[in-house]
Amino acid sequence: MLAFLVRRLLQAVLVMLTVALLAFVIFRYLGDPVNLMLPEDATQQQRAELRDKLGLDDPLVLQFARFAGNAAQGEFGVSYRNARPVSELIAERLPATLELVAVAALISLVVGIPLGVYTALNRRGAISQALQALSLVGISLPTFVTGILLILVFSVQLGWLPSFGRGDVVDLGWWSTGFLTRSGLLSLIMPSVMLGLFQITLIMRLVRSEMLEVLRTDYIKFARARGLPRRLVHFRHALRNTLMPVITIAGLQIGSLIAFAIITETVFQWPGMGFLFIQAVSFVDVPVMSAYLVLVAFLFVLINTIVDLLYFAIDPRLRGDRAVAGGHST
Amino acid sequence: MTMTSTTTTTALPGLAARIAASDLFWSFRRSPVVIAAAAVTLLLILVSALAPWIAPHDPFDLATLDLMDSELPPAWAADGDWRYPLGTDGQARDVLSTILYGSRVSLFVGFASVALAGVLGVSLGLVAGFFGGWLDAVIMRVADVLLSFPAILIALLINGVLRGALPDGNQDSVALLVLVLSIGLTGWVQYARTVRSSTLVERAKEYVAAARVIGVPRLAILLQHVLPNVMGPVLVIATINLGLAILTEATLSFLGVGMPSTQPSLGTLIRVGNEFLFSGIWWVVIFPSAVLVVLVLAVNLLGDWLRDALNPKLR
Numbered sequence: 001m002l003a004f005l006v007r008r009l010l011q012a013v014l015v016m017l018t019v020a021l022l023a024f025v026i027f028r029y030l031g032d033p034v035n036l037m038l039p040e041d042a043t044q045q046q047r048a049e050l051r052d053k054l055g056l057d058d059p060l061v062l063q064f065a066r067f068a069g070n071a072a073q074g075e076f077g078v079s080y081r082n083a084r085p086v087s088e089l090i091a092e093r094l095p096a097t098l099e100l101v102a103v104a105a106l107i108s109l110v111v112g113i114p115l116g117v118y119t120a121l122n123r124r125g126a127i128s129q130a131l132q133a134l135s136l137v138g139i140s141l142p143t144f145v146t147g148i149l150l151i152l153v154f155s156v157q158l159g160w161l162p163s164f165g166r167g168d169v170v171d172l173g174w175w176s177t178g179f180l181t182r183s184g185l186l187s188l189i190m191p192s193v194m195l196g197l198f199q200i201t202l203i204m205r206l207v208r209s210e211m212l213e214v215l216r217t218d219y220i221k222f223a224r225a226r227g228l229p230r231r232l233v234h235f236r237h238a239l240r241n242t243l244m245p246v247i248t249i250a251g252l253q254i255g256s257l258i259a260f261a262i263i264t265e266t267v268f269q270w271p272g273m274g275f276l277f278i279q280a281v282s283f284v285d286v287p288v289m290s291a292y293l294v295l296v297a298f299l300f301v302l303i304n305t306i307v308d309l310l311y312f313a314i315d316p317r318l319r320g321d322r323a324v325a326g327g328h329s330t
Numbered sequence: 331m332t333m334t335s336t337t338t339t340t341a342l343p344g345l346a347a348r349i350a351a352s353d354l355f356w357s358f359r360r361s362p363v364v365i366a367a368a369a370v371t372l373l374l375i376l377v378s379a380l381a382p383w384i385a386p387h388d389p390f391d392l393a394t395l396d397l398m399d400s401e402l403p404p405a406w407a408a409d410g411d412w413r414y415p416l417g418t419d420g421q422a423r424d425v426l427s428t429i430l431y432g433s434r435v436s437l438f439v440g441f442a443s444v445a446l447a448g449v450l451g452v453s454l455g456l457v458a459g460f461f462g463g464w465l466d467a468v469i470m471r472v473a474d475v476l477l478s479f480p481a482i483l484i485a486l487l488i489n490g491v492l493r494g495a496l497p498d499g500n501q502d503s504v505a506l507l508v509l510v511l512s513i514g515l516t517g518w519v520q521y522a523r524t525v526r527s528s529t530l531v532e533r534a535k536e537y538v539a540a541a542r543v544i545g546v547p548r549l550a551i552l553l554q555h556v557l558p559n560v561m562g563p564v565l566v567i568a569t570i571n572l573g574l575a576i577l578t579e580a581t582l583s584f585l586g587v588g589m590p591s592t593q594p595s596l597g598t599l600i601r602v603g604n605e606f607l608f609s610g611i612w613w614v615v616i617f618p619s620a621v622l623v624v625l626v627l628a629v630n631l632l633g634d635w636l637r638d639a640l641n642p643k644l645r
Contacts (some may be wrong), residue, residue: 018475070448092473140627142577144584146617152616156607163608259480266585281490282587289490300479329511 008308010300017068019297024067027077028060076291081283086291089114089276095175096108096166097272100264101257103192108199109250115200116207117239120215135201143260147194147267154190162187164269187268195264199253210242249276251307255300357639374625378433385430389423404613417613419486419603428599429618433625435595439509440576444568446514447575451521452557452564458522459529460552470526473519481516483570485578488512489587505589513578520567529561566640570633573626580622596622 051057054077055066070076076086119128138169154164167183169176178184214220215238223233269275273292280288358364377384398602404425417425427577458466476484488514496504532538533556541551582588583597591602596618603615 015475026494029495137627140630141623142619142626144581145602145623148600148607148615148619152612156610156612226595236603240497256480262486263585265580277486278585278587281486281493284490284494286494289487291504295485297612298482304478 004312005309008305012305015301016294016298019294020068020071021064022065023293026293027067027286027290028063037052052236071291073295074329076294077287078278079280079288081285081288083277086287089173090273090291090295092176093271093273093276095177095262096270097138097258097265097274099178100188100191100261100270102197103188103253104196104199104257104261105146105250105254107192107196108203108253111196112200112203113207113243113246116204117211117234117242119204120208120211121234123212125140131204135204136195138201143194143198143263144267147264148188150190150194151267163190166271191264191268191270193269195257195261198260199250202253203246203250207242207246210245211238214238214241248307248311251303255303257295258296258299314327337461343609349425357635358385361635363631364635365403367628367635370624371632374433374621374628375437378430378437381430381434382425385424385427385507387427389427389431390547403611418609419606419614425617427595428594429621432594432599432618432623435506435589435593435626436576436579436622439513439579439589439595440572441507442510442512443517443575443579444572446510447517448521448564448568450514451518452525452561454518455522455525456529456552456557456560459526460533460548460556460569466526469522470588473522476516476519481574482581485512485516485582486513486585486587489582493587505543505593507583509579509588512582513575516578517571517575520571521564524563524567528563529556532556532559532567542549566637569629569636573629576622576629577626596625 057064058066074087076090078084078087079089082089112153119131120129131291151163154161154303165187166178167185168181169178169184186220191208220233220238223237228237258274261270261272262278264270265272265274266278273295276288277292279285280292347442358368382388418426419428454469458469489508492511496508537555538551541555542548546555578587579595580597580600582599583595586601589595589598593597594602599614599618600622603611603618606614
């Protein structure tokens with residue numbers, strides 16, 4: 001157990017160091033920050049002062065050490081475009097993205113699991129067939145097209161929901177939330193549905209196939225033979241054993257929700273990290289790009305590690321001397 | 331009931347093996363969905379290849395644009411004009427023509443980046459599988475890292491890096507190159523992993539040992555003997571990845587880091603059309619979106635079919 005823990009944590013640290021090195025290389029060698037930060041008619045002296053301030057003339061090892069040290073403390077320098085500290089920009093935008101992702105993940109579980117259970121229990125029903133077909137179309141639809149269609153129907157035609165921004169947010173000191181106001185909640189609906197739609201289909205299909213698998217096992221047949229009520233068999237015995245892989249996959253998918261939030265945030269002009277990142281990519285705002293890279297990699301590694309450990313904690317079969325496969329399919 | 335039907339088909343393994351070549355066509359003919367998907371894909375490739383000749387207008391020739399004709403609805407609507415079957419956008423460009431030219435760009439980027447990813451992935455997979463050692467370890471670790479992040483994120487990152495690294499990286503003229511590189515450099519992992527594992531199998535076979543004994547150089551063994559034997563799954567991966575590449579291109583262009591609006595792809599058209607959404611000019615965004623969805627769906631269906639039809643386990 002301890003050996004596994006240590007190995008897993010070492011692995012996580014190694015990945016983070018690799019990502020930090022990559023971020024540093026991007027940070028250091030991409031374009032000339034001095035040219036990007038100063039107006040074109042800046043004097044030679046202004047340039048020299050800025051180079052000195054950014055520490056661009058120091059030895060490379062020193063620069064990487066400083067970069068990694070600062071990154072560990074959440075300091076990524078100053079945005080070339082906004083001339084504000086990157087940490088400040090990200091802290092401002094992080095709540096918006098995390099709230100969006102949390103709601104989308106919740107929607108995908110709350111809608112996806114019941115649909116999956118329903119389609120598994122009524123495999124040949126007309127509704128199940130329709131849902132299966134619909135989920136295929138849902139997977140093929142580019143997410144931004146879904147978003148545009150949502151806006152076209154619910155904002156332009158019906159005028160029910162706001163099409164951009166977060167609405168009114170309440171400032172809680174270090175966190176700004178849209179959960180507490182009516183316009184904030186209304187603004188959340190379409191973005192989170194768009195972001196969650198793909199996950200809904202994914203979770204529905206996963207629950208369906210896992211459930212069908214479990215329903216074929218002997219202990220379910222035995223429970224039925226004992227004359228237990230159908231409801232008890234399905235929900236107490238079958239569903240419980242279905243949920244473990246589902247929770248694993250759902251956890252791992254939070255990472256891709258954060259990544260796909262880039263698209264959602266662009267469609268709905270949601271003031272989150274993804275929107276910040278896309279602007280950084282189009283203006284080659286290197287500090288913001290490398291900060292986003294490190295932060296997202298950190299979230300990914302954190303989630304993967306937690307899921308691996310959870311798997312280990314939940315499934316007693318993994319605890320013995322068996323090798324731990326972890327939550328990855330690769 | 332299902333038991334009997336499977337036993338009748340598997341009872342004749344010899345026959346099934348002999349007609350393996352025509353199996354593909356047989357399963358193609360049997361499925362109307364696949365035939366439709368193939369027809370749609372071919373049609374879209376054809377019309378976009380012929381765009382300069384069959385498009386009713388040249389939407390990028392400023393001299394022919396008349397602002398009086400801007401924002402016209404599709405021809406069948408009340409104010410429509412049959413000169414512009416699908417209406418015009420805010421700059422009086424014919425929507426049908428921009429879509430034809432746009433699919434041309436989208437398909438070009440799709441094919442080019444799949445080709446780049448394929449060549450890169452197959453080469454790296456061959457090298458990793460055949461030579462092993464630290465080279466194998468490095469290539470596969472990089473592949474693992476790439477695979478653990480969503481493709482769109484990697485493509486965006488490479489895109490940003492290339493824009494900064496290339497001279498004039500932010501200019502419209504190199505947008506096509508930046509896109510192909512960022513999608514191609516993201517997509518090689520699957521080829522590399524598949525080719526590597528089949529190379530490992532092939533390497534241990536006797537014909538390789540025999541070639542070595544008679545003194546064939548290692549590079550020649552790799553290219554002339556191993557390569558043809560590991561190419562089987564590559565076509566399937568390429569077809570599946572074509573849909574993904576077209577979608578990634580559209581997403582990047584939609585996000586504003588792909589093709590510029592002077593040389594739009596389908597994704598750019600959707601981004602530009604999106605700005606008109608609130609003026610009620612829906613046709614500028616809906617038609618390119620529909621073409622994109624149909625194209626991706628058709629290619630995906632073809633890819634799925636090819637994967638199933640060529641998979642011996644499912645036969």
